[in-house]
Amino acid sequence: MSNVPSTRSFILAAAAVLAAAAVFAVQFAQAQYRTPKQVPGVRPCPKLEGSRRIEEFNRPAVEILVKMNVDVDGAPNAYGPPGKKALDIDAHARAPKESEHPGAIVGYMTEYEGGPPTKQGPHDPYPGYFVSQTDFADLSNKRMEDPRRYVDAARINYLVQGRVAKQTGVALGDFATVYSCRTGRTAFAIVGDSGNESGAEGSLALVQNLGYPIKDGVEDSVDDREIVIHYFPKSNPTKQFFHTQQELDAAALKLGLKK
Numbered sequence: 001m002s003n004v005p006s007t008r009s010f011i012l013a014a015a016a017v018l019a020a021a022a023v024f025a026v027q028f029a030q031a032q033y034r035t036p037k038q039v040p041g042v043r044p045c046p047k048l049e050g051s052r053r054i055e056e057f058n059r060p061a062v063e064i065l066v067k068m069n070v071d072v073d074g075a076p077n078a079y080g081p082p083g084k085k086a087l088d089i090d091a092h093a094r095a096p097k098e099s100e101h102p103g104a105i106v107g108y109m110t111e112y113e114g115g116p117p118t119k120q121g122p123h124d125p126y127p128g129y130f131v132s133q134t135d136f137a138d139l140s141n142k143r144m145e146d147p148r149r150y151v152d153a154a155r156i157n158y159l160v161q162g163r164v165a166k167q168t169g170v171a172l173g174d175f176a177t178v179y180s181c182r183t184g185r186t187a188f189a190i191v192g193d194s195g196n197e198s199g200a201e202g203s204l205a206l207v208q209n210l211g212y213p214i215k216d217g218v219e220d221s222v223d224d225r226e227i228v229i230h231y232f233p234k235s236n237p238t239k240q241f242f243h244t245q246q247e248l249d250a251a252a253l254k255l256g257l258k259k
Contacts, residue, residue, distance in 0.1 A: 042184035045226055051164045054230070056177075057256045062168045062231040066200035067224060070207055072217035073193055075154040076125040076147040078132035079108045079117075086129065087154065087204065088217035093132075095195075106195060108132045109145060118145050134158070134193040136172040138241040148243070151192040153203035153217075156245055158192025159229065162199020165191060169233040173240070175252055177259065178202065179228040183211030186259040188252035190236065199229070205245065232257070 048065045055061065072078040072087040079093050080086040093107025108130035109118040117130040124131075124147055134151040136158070141149040151158050159165075159176055172191050179186045187209045189202070207214050207222060214220040235255060242248040 042181065043179070045181035045228065051168070053168070056230055056232075057258060059232050059235070059256070062164065062170065062233065064162075064164055064199060064229050064231075065225050066198065066227050066229060068207060068222040068227045069196070069201040070204055070214055070217045070221055071158075071160055071193060071196075071201050072153045072204050073107050073132050074134035074147075074150040074156075074158075075132060075152050075204065076120065077129055078153065078217075080126070080129040081117075081119075084129060092217060120145075120147055124148075135161075135195075136190070136192045136239075136241075138243075139239065140241070151190070151203070151242075153192075153205060155205055156192065156203060156242060156248060157187050157189035157206040157209055158203040159189050159206070159231075160196045160199065160201035161191045161194040162201075163197045164199055165231055168231070170231040171234070171236075173236040175232045175235040175255060175257060177230045177252075177257060178206060178210065179230075180210040180212075180222075181226040181228065182224075185209070185211045188249050188257060188259070190242065190248060191231070200227075202227075209245075 045065055046063070048063065051062055051064045053060065054063050075087055078087050079090060093105055095101050095104045095106050110116060111118055120127050120129050120131055126147070131145050131147050132150065136151055138149050143149065157178070159178070161170065161172060170191060172194070174191050176189045176191065177186055178189050187206060189206055192203065204214065204217060210227070212222060240251060242251070
C-alpha cells in the first residue's frame with residue numbers, strides 16, 4: 001500500500017508535463033504562423049475604419065483595411081471526391097447560413113442545379129477533381145467545364161469583390177495593389193471572384209505572395225486587420241484574363257501601378 005501515493009503522484013506529474021508540452025506546441029505553432037519574419041521599414045497600417053477614396057499613380061483608387069480569408073476557388077485541385085487530396089473541404093464550397101441560398105454549392109460546377117459535381121476529364125489538369133469556378137473568367141474559352149477558363153487561386157493573385165468595391169465602381173477583372181502591414185510585402189492583384197460582402201478574402205497565391213505561410217484553404221487565414229487594399233476602378237475595361245502571375249504583373253506595370 002505504501003507504493004500507491006508515489007505511483008499516483010508520478011502519474012499526475014507526468015500528465016502535467018504532457019499537458020504543458022501540448023500547450024507549448026500549440027503556442028509555438030501559432031507563433032510560427034502569426035509572426036512571419038519582419039521586414040525593416042514596414043509601413044504601419046492606416047487608421048481606417050471604413051473606406052476612403054484616394055488618388056494613387058495618377059489614378060482614382062479606393063482604400064480599405066481588412067483581415068483576409070483564403071479563397072481557393074478556380075484552382076483545378078480546389079475540391080475533389082473523398083480520397084483525393086484537395087486544397088479545401090467541401091463545406092467551404094457551400095454558401096454560408098446567412099446567405100440567400102444557404103448550403104448551395106458555389107465553389108464548383110455541378111451537372112445541374114442540385115446535381116452531382118462536374119468532374120475534370122482525362123485531358124484536364126486534375127482528372128477526377130471537381131471543376132472549380134470563379135466569377136471572372138476567360139471569355140475566349142467557350143468550354144464552360146474547362147478548369148483553365150477560371151482564375152487559378154493557387155497561381156494568380158486575386159481578391160473577392162466586396163460591397164465597398166461594387167459601390168465604388170470596381171468591377172470583376174479590375175486591378176488592385178495589396179499590402180501587408182505585418183510582412184511589408186506588396187503584390188499586384190485583380191478582382192477575380194465574388195461572394196464575400198466584406199471584401200476580406202483573397203486567393204491562396206495572394207496570401208502566400210504577401211509572405212504568409214499558408215498552404216491551403218482549410219483552416220488558416222490572416223486574422224488581424226493588417227491587409228491594405230487599393231482598388232483601381234475601371235482599370236481593366238477589356239476584361240483581360242491572365243493565366244500567369246507574370247502576365248498580370250506586366251499588365252499592372254504597364255498601367256502605371258507600382259509596388
